[in-house]
Amino acid sequence: MFPDPARDYQCPDQLRCELKFGGGSPITKQPLVRLVNVWKRFGSIQALAGASLDVYPGEIHVVLGENGAGKTSLMCVLAGLYRPDQGEVLVNGQQFAVRTPADALKLGVTMVHQHFELVDNLSVWENVVLGAEGGRFALTRRRCHQAVRQLASEHGVEVDIDARVRDLPVGLQQKVEILKMLYRRARILILDEPTTFLTPQEVDTLLVTLQRLAASGLAILLVTHKLRDALRVGDRLTVMRGGRVVASLPAAGGTEELLVQWMMGEPPAAATKLLETARPAPPAPDAPVLLEVEETSTVGTHNRLRLQGISFRLRAGEIVGVAGVAGSGQRELAELLVGLLPVAAGRIRLSGVDITKLPIRDRLDRGLVLVPEDRVRDGILPGMTLAETVVLGLHRHLFPNVWYDFARAMQLGRNAIEQHAVRAPHPLIPSTYLSGGNIQKLILARAVETCRIRAEPVVVALNPSRGLDVRAVQHVHQQLRSVVGRGGAVLLVSEDLDELIGLCHHIVVLHRGQTVAEFDGPGYDRYSIGEAMLGSAA
C-alpha cells in the first residue's frame, strides 16, 4: 500500500506544489480542508453542535476551549476516528468522505494524541515506520532507517533515531510521534493538548519545531486550553464552547481577556475570577510539621520505580508540590506514603508519630488521605451507590458499631451533592454513572470529610486535576486550599508545572525516584524547575 519510502519520499515538495495551487499570499490562500456544520452526539451528550473549521496550509491554527468544549471530538472527526452524525468535510470545495483513519490519511490528516501510541521497546526509527513499512514481506531495514534519518534532519527534529523509545523523556517521545506522522506524509498535523505534561524547556522546543513545520507548508492544528501557548505560536485562533465554534480569528486580534470570556461564556468579571489562582497565605513559621519523610527508599520491582533518598517535610497550612516529568516516581511516592508500598530504609513521621511500619488503615485513621491518580480504578465502587462510595474509608469512624447506618450514609451523600457540587439527582445513583469530574468531586468530598474529623489531616493528591474542565479544576484547587485553611497540609503531586506554581508554597522536584531539588515560592523560576525535572540541575 505504501510505496518504497526511500525512493518516493518527497513530502515537502508535494506540499509546496499544493501551496502553489492554493495561491501565494496568506490572505487569499484557499483552505486545505474545511469542516462544515459538524454534529456529533454521544448518548445524552451533544459533543458537537454545528461546529465548522477551516484549515489553511502553513499556519498554526490553535483550537482553544475548556475540556468538554468539543475540541478533541472535532479533531477526531477530521482524523476519521469519529463519524459525525451530520456535517461534511470539504476538500477544494468538494465533499470528501472521511470514514476511517485511512481515509483521513489520504487527505494527509494525522493526529498526535495526548497519550502517545508508541511501542516502548522498539527504537525510534522502528516506531516511525511501524505500520507504513512498505514492501511486501521483508522489512527494508536500511532504506527505512535512511529515510527516517533524512526526514528528521529535513525537519530539524533532533532525536537519536536508534534510541529505544522507553528510554526517551516525554518531550522526545512526542517528537517521535510527530516524526511518525511526517513519515506518513502528513499535510495536516493535529496535536491534542501537547504541552500539558512537558517541562517549560520541552514546550519551547516543541513550539519551535511546530513553527518550523508550519513554515515548510504543513497545517498544524494545536488543541489546547493553555492561553499562553496559544498566543505564543498561533497564527489563527478558534475558540470552542459547548460543541460550537464561538470565535475564529487571526491571532493578532486575540487578547487573553477576550479569549477567556469566549472560552467560559461568562461575563468578564466572572471569567477572570475563574482564571484566578489565589495562592493560600503562607503558613506561620512556627507551624508544626505534619508529615516528615527522611531519606526514605523502597525496593524497585519490574513495574515500580525504586525510590531513593526521598526527603521533604510538610507543615500545617502548607501546600507542597512535587514536580517531575511523568514516571519519575510520583505514583510510587504516593503509594509509599499511604502504605501500599513497603519502606526499605528511612523513616516517615505523621504529626511526630513514626508511621513507617504502620498499615494503611492506621495511617488513614491518623488523617493521611490519598486522592488517587486513577479515579475510576482506585477511587469509586462501581455497582455501589454514590452514598456507599462516599463513606468508603470513613465507615469505621461513621459507624463505630457493627451496624451500617443507612441514614448517615445518605446524609453524607446528600452533603456531597449539595456542598461539593457533585452533579447527581440523588445519593442512591450507582457511582459508575458519574463522569470523571463528578467522581473527582466525590473523592474530594470524601477527603475533605476525613479532614474534618481528624485533627491534623494530610492530603496526598496525585494529579488531581488531570483531564478535568476549568470549573472542576477550580473546585479541586478550592477544596485543597480549604484543607490547608483548616490547619491541614497538602502534598500536591502533579505533572502540570503551571498548576504547582499557581498553588504551592514550596516545590520539591522528583527525578528518577529521587528528590533532586527544592524551590521556595512564590517567585518560582519555571526554567530552573524545568531543568531539575529533566535531571540536568546541579
Place this chain on the structure above:
Amino acid sequence: MYVAALAAALAINTLVIAILRHDPWVAYKTALNDSLGSIGGFAQTLNRMTPLLLVAITFSLSRQVGLANIGMDGQIYVGGVLATGIGLSLAPAGLPAWQMVPLVLAGGAMAGAAFVLIAGVLRAAWGVSEIFTTVMLNFVAAYLVEFLCTGPWNDPTAGEAITYPIPRTAALPMLITRGGAHTGVLLACAVAVLTWGLLYRTVPGYEMRAVGANARAALIAGIGVTRVQLIALTLGGGLSGLAGAIEVAGVHERLLVGLTPGYGFMGILVAVLARYHPLVLIPVSFAFAVLVAGSDSLQRTVGFPASAVFLVQALVVIVIMVVEALRARRERYVI
C-alpha cells in the same frame, strides 16, 4: 422483558420435546403437577430448593467479595461426610433429637468451611486462583465420598454405594409429612435473610461489598482485603457444607455417591440470575427447584431425559443474560 425471555426459552424447549416425539402438552402438565400441583410434588420442590438456595448464597458471597468459589459440590460432599460421621459415631450415645440435629448440621457447616479454607489460604498466601483450587477440591471430595460409601461405611445389606443410615434422632423434623418436605427450607430462607442483613446492614458486610466492587479502592481505604475475602469465602463454604448436612439429615439419612446431582453448578445459575442478591435468591431458587422437580417427574413418568432440564435452565439463563446485556447497553449514560 423477562417474560419474553422465559417465553422464548419455553418455546425452544417445546420444540425439543416435540422433536423427541413426546407430547409437549402432556409433558408440561405432568411436570407442573409433580412440582407444584400436588402436595407431594410441592414437597419435592421445597426439598430441591434448600440446597440450591444455600449453594447460591455461597456463590453470591464469594462474588460479593470479588472471588468465585465454584467448589460448592465439594463442600456439600464434605458437609455430608462430617454430618454422617457425627451421626454414625454418636448413634450409640443415644442423644435426643434436639441435641443430635444441631450437632449434625453444625458439623456439616464446619466441614464445608474448613474445606473451602484450603482454597482460601492458598489464595491469601500465594495468590493461587480460587477457581482452580475449588474445582479441583470438588474431585477430592467426590472421591472421598465414593471411598467412604464403598469402603469403611458401606452398608453391605444395601447392595449399593451407600453408607449405614444415621440414627432417627439425627433426622431433620418434617415440614409437610405427607410429601416428605423437611424443615431445611426454613433454615435456608432464614440464612438468606441473615446474609442480606449481614451484607447490607452491617459494616463487615459493607466492607465485603466494597472489596467486591473495587478491591484497590477498598485497600486504599484501609480495608483488609485478604481478610475480608477469606471471611466471606469461609462463611459461604460453611453454608454449602450445611446444605450437605441437610441433604443427609433431611432427605437420604445416609451418605451416598449422588448426594449432589450438580447443585453446585445450578446454584451458580441461580446466583447469577439473582445478581447475587440474597433476598432475590429465594424466589429464583424456588423457580429452579420447580424445574428440577418437574424434570425428575418427566424422567420417571414419560421417560424424558433428565438432562433436558439442564437444557431449559441453560436456555433461560442465556436468554436472560442476553436481555440484560442489551439493556445495559441501552442504559449506559453518564452524568
